[in-house]
Amino acid sequence: MVKHGVKSIARLAGVSPATVSLALNGDPRVADKTRERIKILADELNYIPNSFGQALQSNKSNLIGFLLSEVNHSYFSEIFQGAGEAAAEHNYALLAAITHHRHQQETDQLNAFMGKQVEGIIIDQYHPATMYNFFTDKRHNVPTVFLSAVPDNSSFIVVKNDDRQTGIIAVEHLISLGHKRLAFCFSSVLSQERYQSSLECCRQNNIDDYQAITTAEELQYVLRSPNRPTAIITYSDNHAVQVMHIAMEIGLSVPEDLSIIGVDDSNAARLPAYNLTTIAPQKQNIGYTATSTIFDLIAGKAVQSTYLKPELIIRNTTAVPGI
Amino acid sequence: MVKHGVKSIARLAGVSPATVSLALNGDPRVADKTRERIKILADELNYIPNSFGQALQSNKSNLIGFLLSEVNHSYFSEIFQGAGEAAAEHNYALLAAITHHRHQQETDQLNAFMGKQVEGIIIDQYHPATMYNFFTDKRHNVPTVFLSAVPDNSSFIVVKNDDRQTGIIAVEHLISLGHKRLAFCFSSVLSQERYQSSLECCRQNNIDDYQAITTAEELQYVLRSPNRPTAIITYSDNHAVQVMHIAMEIGLSVPEDLSIIGVDDSNAARLPAYNLTTIAPQKQNIGYTATSTIFDLIAGKAVQSTYLKPELIIRNTTAVPGI
DNA sequence: CTGAAAGCGCTTACAG
DNA sequence: CTGAAAGCGCTTACAG
Numbered sequence: 001m002v003k004h005g006v007k008s009i010a011r012l013a014g015v016s017p018a019t020v021s022l023a024l025n026g027d028p029r030v031a032d033k034t035r036e037r038i039k040i041l042a043d044e045l046n047y048i049p050n051s052f053g054q055a056l057q058s059n060k061s062n063l064i065g066f067l068l069s070e071v072n073h074s075y076f077s078e079i080f081q082g083a084g085e086a087a088a089e090h091n092y093a094l095l096a097a098i099t100h101h102r103h104q105q106e107t108d109q110l111n112a113f114m115g116k117q118v119e120g121i122i123i124d125q126y127h128p129a130t131m132y133n134f135f136t137d138k139r140h141n142v143p144t145v146f147l148s149a150v151p152d153n154s155s156f157i158v159v160k161n162d163d164r165q166t167g168i169i170a171v172e173h174l175i176s177l178g179h180k181r182l183a184f185c186f187s188s189v190l191s192q193e194r195y196q197s198s199l200e201c202c203r204q205n206n207i208d209d210y211q212a213i214t215t216a217e218e219l220q221y222v223l224r225s226p227n228r229p230t231a232i233i234t235y236s237d238n239h240a241v242q243v244m245h246i247a248m249e250i251g252l253s254v255p256e257d258l259s260i261i262g263v264d265d266s267n268a269a270r271l272p273a274y275n276l277t278t279i280a281p282q283k284q285n286i287g288y289t290a291t292s293t294i295f296d297l298i299a300g301k302a303v304q305s306t307y308l309k310p311e312l313i314i315r316n317t318t319a320v321p322g323i
Numbered sequence: 324m325v326k327h328g329v330k331s332i333a334r335l336a337g338v339s340p341a342t343v344s345l346a347l348n349g350d351p352r353v354a355d356k357t358r359e360r361i362k363i364l365a366d367e368l369n370y371i372p373n374s375f376g377q378a379l380q381s382n383k384s385n386l387i388g389f390l391l392s393e394v395n396h397s398y399f400s401e402i403f404q405g406a407g408e409a410a411a412e413h414n415y416a417l418l419a420a421i422t423h424h425r426h427q428q429e430t431d432q433l434n435a436f437m438g439k440q441v442e443g444i445i446i447d448q449y450h451p452a453t454m455y456n457f458f459t460d461k462r463h464n465v466p467t468v469f470l471s472a473v474p475d476n477s478s479f480i481v482v483k484n485d486d487r488q489t490g491i492i493a494v495e496h497l498i499s500l501g502h503k504r505l506a507f508c509f510s511s512v513l514s515q516e517r518y519q520s521s522l523e524c525c526r527q528n529n530i531d532d533y534q535a536i537t538t539a540e541e542l543q544y545v546l547r548s549p550n551r552p553t554a555i556i557t558y559s560d561n562h563a564v565q566v567m568h569i570a571m572e573i574g575l576s577v578p579e580d581l582s583i584i585g586v587d588d589s590n591a592a593r594l595p596a597y598n599l600t601t602i603a604p605q606k607q608n609i610g611y612t613a614t615s616t617i618f619d620l621i622a623g624k625a626v627q628s629t630y631l632k633p634e635l636i637i638r639n640t641t642a643v644p645g646i
Numbered sequence: 647c648t649g650a651a652a653g654c655g656c657t658t659a660c661a662g
Numbered sequence: 663c664t665g666a667a668a669g670c671g672c673t674t675a676c677a678g
Binding site for chain 1: 369371372373374375376378379384389393399400403404407408411414416417418419420421428431432434435437438439440460564568589590591594595596597
């Protein structure tokens with residue numbers, strides 16, 4: 001079947017291409033009757049404007065690039081979903097690229113984005129070398145939002161979970177249950193913010209028995225010691241699952257002997273075998289807000305980084321300490 | 324900073340825009356020395372060709388549209404990852420749209436794809452009304468690949484898991500362990516192919532004790548009966564988890580008293596609390612193959628639907644029957 | 647081996 | 663209220 005453009009429609013309607021364009025875009029300069037006639041005709045012909053023509057002219061691609069380190073990254077899909085919704089509302093489309101944390105791929109895809117004239121870029125995680133380029137290479141003056149931490153002294157916009165709150169919520173929940181001896185399990189290095197804030201929160205509540213545990217062996221040792229912690233804050237639901245199994249091997253029951261808090265509200269957390277108390281980031285909202293922030297940047301508004309407060313979901317792995 | 328195009332580069336290089344274009348595209352008609360000079364200059368200026376200009380001219384968008392029903396659809400992310408890889412290899416980008424199974428959204432996004440001149444479309448799931456449009460509306464003469472079943476009498480190309488094999492692999496595994504009384508749990512309607520093929524496989528092996536169970540209550544009843552099945556084939560890992568918990572409530576141990584097979588190899592299957600024997604679709608490969616098929620279609624090659632054989636992953640929920 | 651011209655499909659001033 | 667012209671950035675014949 002024939003593909004129609006403004007020209008062929010203009011010919012069929014007996015007007016000029018310019019008039020077709022104006023009519024279709026609802027410009028008041030075109031007489032109501034003419035506009036209606038053209039619109040009906042365009043509809044009948046299944047006319048879909050070629051966005052390349054539009055984009056070339058207007059310099060608006062209606063495209064946002066989304067750079068993903070890995071698609072199965074813990075909560076990627078929900079973030080992506082939120083981003084997609086915000087984009088669709090504004091009649092934008094998402095261009096997705098997966099980079100496997102590799103600098104070369106990130107650079108290539110970023111260049112592809114630029115070639116496609118994306119109006120904004122969302123980056124979930126990045127290779128350090130790529131970040132370095134962002135500092136030095138002014139090519140990237142496209143509105144950009146990061147979904148993971150950026151260097152402290154930078155002025156990049158970030159939209160992410162409020163990791164400090166995560167730490168605080170965990171500690172406060174455990175203290176409210178009456179726990180006095182806590183531990184943070186695994187990867188405290190990966191989550192400086194979360195660990196630091198939980199540490200501060202402990203201090204403020206006069207809890208000084210709070211240790212960071214980095215390996216499974218260490219955890220086993222600690223859990224066997226006389227003054228063992230009665231509650232564990234973990235870095236993620238996956239870690240919570242590991243901790244739970246280690247505890248059970250040692251003969252501790254959860255939550256009677258040991259409370260455990262996860263982070264993420266992953267599928268694992270909801271499975272009946274675990275039923276994890278966990279702290280859920282606002283995944284979809286992170287994606288939605290990131291995209292909205294892009295639109296604000298495009299509109300030239302002053303924007304700030306957003307840190308979305310997570311939610312405590314109490315299930316069956318936390319309770320009043322039994323000892 | 325200034326944005327450079329063929330024109331400004333031509334001016335700086337002292338040649339015509341056409342020569343720049345030819346040089347950058349490696350056309351032999353331009354002298355080696357000139358080409359080198361232009362390439363170096365373009366590099367210095369961080370020149371990235373505007374793909375709208377290219378696309379408008381060549382009618383090649385280098386874009387593939389991916390219509391997703393839902394982003395957290397069981398194995399979406401890995402499929403998407405595979406698709407992204409194949410696309411990147413060919414220097415194509417993926418345009419992703421999420422439709423929540425709604426016909427209107429599917430139509431809108433499909434139109435957006437057309438406007439963006441996508442050269443191919445991948446559709447994971449679709450609303451029946453959208454499929455109807457595909458039949459009647461010849462607008463969609465863009466190469467299209469479906470990731471879920473299409474009407475039998477249609478000529479649409481499909482790339483998906485081989486569901487018949489899934490059923491057969493499950494039954495053969497259980498028979499090889501010595502099971503003689505089997506059941507299929509939940510949603511046998513949703514998975515006609517899988518259920519039918521497992522049924523046939525049972526018959527061929529002279530197993531006539533094979534029932535389809537549709538509700539949890541029914542399962543409880545069946546598992547308490549004297550000649551209860553010794554193995555359950557499930558529709559998904561999620562169902563396998565449900566079955567496992569129901570079995571344990573009744574006092575059956577898995578796999579000693581009851582073998583269970585899941586399908587998907589989801590995260591849940593790998594968790595130590597479950598350790599499911601499961602049948603894993605080639606998720607990434609499905610995405611990769613779908614995209615490759617699009618390229619074949621673009622190239623005008625004759626292509627067929629692909630049904631990728633899943634893999635049996637034996638973990639701890641299947642064993643020789645204990646009774 | 648290189649340049650001048652035309653055109654992809656659209657929109658945006660500018661005339662009338 | 664409508665049309666003719668120019669141009670977005672590129673590539674592709676066509677001349678020379």
